[in-house]
Amino acid sequence: MIDLYYWTTPNGHKITIFLEEAQLDYNIKLVNIGKGEQFEPEFLKISPNNRIPAIIDNSPVDGGEPISIFESGAILLYLAQKINQFLPADIRGEMEVMQWLFWQMGGLGPMLGQNHHFFRERERLTYESNYHICKSNENYRILHTDIAQQTMKVVDRSMKSFLGLLKAISIGRCDQRPQLPKYLPKDGYFPLIIPRIKVKDGVFKIPMSRQFKKEYGEVKIQLPERLKDKDIKEVRIHPKYSARWFEIEYIYVDEKVETSVTPDKAIAIDLGVDNLAACFDTEGHQFLIDGKRLKSINQWYNKRNAELQSLKDEQRCDLGDSHRRRRGGSQPPRGSAPREGIKGFTHQQARLYQWRNDRVRDYLNKTARIIINHCLTHQKGFLSLKNPRPKSAWSVNLFDSYYQFVCFPFSRTLVQ
Numbered sequence: 001m002i003d004l005y006y007w008t009t010p011n012g013h014k015i016t017i018f019l020e021e022a023q024l025d026y027n028i029k030l031v032n033i034g035k036g037e038q039f040e041p042e043f044l045k046i047s048p049n050n051r052i053p054a055i056i057d058n059s060p061v062d063g064g065e066p067i068s069i070f071e072s073g074a075i076l077l078y079l080a081q082k083i084n085q086f087l088p089a090d091i092r093g094e095m096e097v098m099q100w101l102f103w104q105m106g107g108l109g110p111m112l113g114q115n116h117h118f119f120r121e122r123e124r125l126t127y128e129s130n131y132h133i134c135k136s137n138e139n140y141r142i143l144h145t146d147i148a149q150q151t152m153k154v155v156d157r158s159m160k161s162f163l164g165l166l167k168a169i170s171i172g173r174c175d176q177r178p179q180l181p182k183y184l185p186k187d188g189y190f191p192l193i194i195p196r197i198k199v200k201d202g203v204f205k206i207p208m209s210r211q212f213k214k215e216y217g218e219v220k221i222q223l224p225e226r227l228k229d230k231d232i233k234e235v236r237i238h239p240k241y242s243a244r245w246f247e248i249e250y251i252y253v254d255e256k257v258e259t260s261v262t263p264d265k266a267i268a269i270d271l272g273v274d275n276l277a278a279c280f281d282t283e284g285h286q287f288l289i290d291g292k293r294l295k296s297i298n299q300w301y302n303k304r305n306a307e308l309q310s311l312k313d314e315q316r317c318d319l320g321d322s323h324r325r326r327r328g329g330s331q332p333p334r335g336s337a338p339r340e341g342i343k344g345f346t347h348q349q350a351r352l353y354q355w356r357n358d359r360v361r362d363y364l365n366k367t368a369r370i371i372i373n374h375c376l377t378h379q380k381g382f383l384s385l386k387n388p389r390p391k392s393a394w395s396v397n398l399f400d401s402y403y404q405f406v407c408f409p410f411s412r413t414l415v416q
């Protein structure tokens with residue numbers, strides 16, 4: 001006799017249909033997934049990924065101990081072998097069945113599941129309703145609750161703004177074409193948003209679920225000394241370039257600085273490249289902030305990056321061949337397409353990019369600080385900015401030859 005752990009869903013039906021078709025005897029053991037019975041420890045012993053269907057065959061063909069099986073595809077295969085039906089003995093026939101079985105498991109089944117859910121609802125799931133659906137999901141549970149919720153909120157905001165833009169287009173208030181928020185690539189990384197941290201002896205732990213901690217241990221982070229007295233409201237950990245490194249962002253409330261600036265005292269700033277900022281104010285003060293150093297950082301970066309790029313192109317053939325020879329492999333067949341080279345960003349390029357970004361950011365932060373200090377000292381309450389290309393999302397490209405090409409993120413200076 002077979003015990004079938006079942007609930008009235010398509011995955012459950014797959015097995016009842018098979019059992020009926022094969023005229024096998026079975027007992028139904030209901031697992032009410034709506035009430036969370038799939039998380040009962042007894043059921044998890046049979047189906048460790050907390051999903052129906054699962055079976056226990058109490059009289060397997062080898063006459064041994066009962067066999068327990070989860071995953072509908074594995075169950076169907078087991079049953080077909082048990083009764084020696086539906087699975088042709090010849091390799092071609094067997095593969096015909098296998099490919100459709102795997103297609104159904106990996107392709108059709110999951111897609112129909114999503115389709116059923118989203119199209120039946122016919123509306124965006126609100127954060128609250130999504131939360132109830134997701135909270136029993138294994139991915140949700142492996143994250144710390146705070147972090148899982150923040151992740152869902154980010155997704156919710158992206159969907160909301162996408163739908164908001166669609167609405168704005170439909171009433172003619174927007175002429176852009178918004179893109180549906182994308183899934184992360186397989187094995188992609190998402191920022192970790194930690195809404196509160198507990199700092200002890202200058203160190204805080206990344207909150208993790210018990211299950212995760214047990215498997216991977218704890219991660220502790222030293223809080224930067226200069227932030228030790230700050231009221232940290234949120235910490236964000238950003239994976240960079242497929243988690244080759246992480247950037248930690250601390251969000252805190254800073255003390256309000258009382259100023260005595262007035263709007264009738266103004267400063268005008270002309271942004272450029274050689275002169276990053278030409279500033280003059282209503283009292284006749286004027287000063288220039290040199291941009292040549294920043295330009296040379298960019299030029300050096302572009303030059304070095306081009307060198308690394310051409311190294312990559314050169315290396316790809318040699319590497320491919322020697323690598324193949326070392327492993328005793330054969331040469332590519334004659335007339336085959338040229339081999340693909342080293343694709344993507346190499347570690348060296350990533351380090352170089354980071355080096356450049358750190359310096360540009362530092363330069364622009366200092367620029368903003370000089371201007372702000374001037375405004376505070378001379379009580380300038382009105383700031384007029386001339387951006388070289390006002391429509392260009394606050395960036396400027398002023399040179400046309402390759403190594404001279406410069407793109408400065410002026411917005412960084414502007415938002416300081």
Ligand SMILES: N[C@@H](CCC(=O)N[C@@H](CS)C(=O)NCC(=O)O)C(=O)O
Nearest residue numbers: 009011033050051052053071072073
């Ligand atoms: N790949 C699994 C999927 C099983 C599955 O998703 N089962 C759903 C019902 S159709 C379930 O038990 N969900 C409960 C849960 O996710 O907690 C299979 O084919 O057996």
